[in-house]
Amino acid sequence: MFDLRQFQVLRAIASSGSLAGAARELHYGHPTISYHLGALEAHLGVKLVERGPTGAVLTDVGTMVLEHACAVLDRIDTVEADVEARAKHGVATLRIGAFHSAASRLLPRAVRNAAIGSDVRIELIEAEPLDLVAHVRAGSLHCAVIYDVGGAGARYGADMRAETLFDDPYRVLLPASHPQARAVGPVDIELLADDGWIVSRGSYDPSDQTLFATCQSLGFRPRTVLRTDDYGVVHGFVAAGTAVALVPELALEEGYDVVARPAVQVLGCRSIRFLAPQGTQPALVGRLREELHRAAAIRKTP
Structure with a gap:
């Protein structure tokens, strides 16, 4: 079974360029770094790091594992930040993505109306639709406003729900x-x-x-x-x-x-669409969805 400390050690070795540097970065002893690296390599059955007289570099497989490890650690950081914000400040964090025109014209009023009566903090990522879809699928965004052409909305996959706004x-x-x-x-x-x-x-x-x-x-x-x-x-x-x-x-x-x-x-x-994962969503996501559909209906009214 994976241990998050193994992922942290691999990331620290990659960033510092040596096991000694990783030990300093994580405030671990050198034997602890070697132990976690060895345990990860033994679990996967492959060599992840090449050690040399001047430092350590990741193997090709090590680089691939690092990408997944960083994604897991980033997700854990997001969970911890959300829990800390809720515990300390009673703040719910709504992470939204949108392309620029939607971020400046559709979201401000919709977010304001959706958040009435709640102490909500908004994190907004502006990006192109394909990047936003990837963020929603990875869980780093709760939802996004995207656009596509030619009926592409049907191609986002069974795990995504794309609703046409207008x-x-x-x-x-x-x-x-x-x-x-x-x-x-x-x-x-x-x-x-x-x-x-x-x-x-x-x-x-x-x-x-x-x-x-x-x-x-x-x-x-x-x-x-x-x-x-x-x-x-x-x-x-x-x-x-x-x-x-x-x-x-x-x-x-x-x-x-x-x-x-x-x-x-x-x-x-x-086509302008509201994108969210299938399944149960936070109440704020549902309220934002309703406000965006309401704004879309107003746009459609002559």
Whole structure:
């Protein structure tokens, strides 16, 4: 059976580069370090550390075991922190994940309403959807607000519950002075073939994929003049007349001299979802889920 001290010793050897360094880091005697390392290697039946005259390095298997050991120790730290917070301060900690637009526009009011009457501490991680799914699955997040396209919500696995909050359509973002901004009705993207475009820095972004696929169907490739993942920067450069952009409706910001229009072409949308593990969840997670669905219903109301 594993002993958490074995994992702590392996982590300390990796960080310090020697058994002596691990002993100093953990305030153990050298024999104690050797004992726990030997017990772990005996239990697994493999050599985890190569010892040399100048120190110690992990074997390939040792490095793999270290990754799992660190995940276990991090999870234990989270449990201890939650128990300590509850015992000392009566504070419940709700760990939420979200992409940036959801974190700034959907969560604040929903979290406030969900937490009314409780002394709750919020820990928020901002990340891309795939990373958030991994955090929820690992247990480091109670829940997350994510997005996907093309019905990907059905592919999260039987251990996850993904509920659709609303569909987030794409909008063409134009400078207010742009000729198409002054026109009436949806924008024909074909008429923007000569404009410069702002796209994301990453290799995969639903907005970019939608833009490139649409432009390809119209016989041209959009001319990229700026790459950024910051929608505030996108709005600023569009307002300055540098370029145009395709952005999700949820990412639209006020205070810029821009116009956001639907397109003549069918662009589809991304689905905004609430993600949590299957099974019984803390009451706060359930209340947050209800508040997010309530906020989504308001968005859907004309």
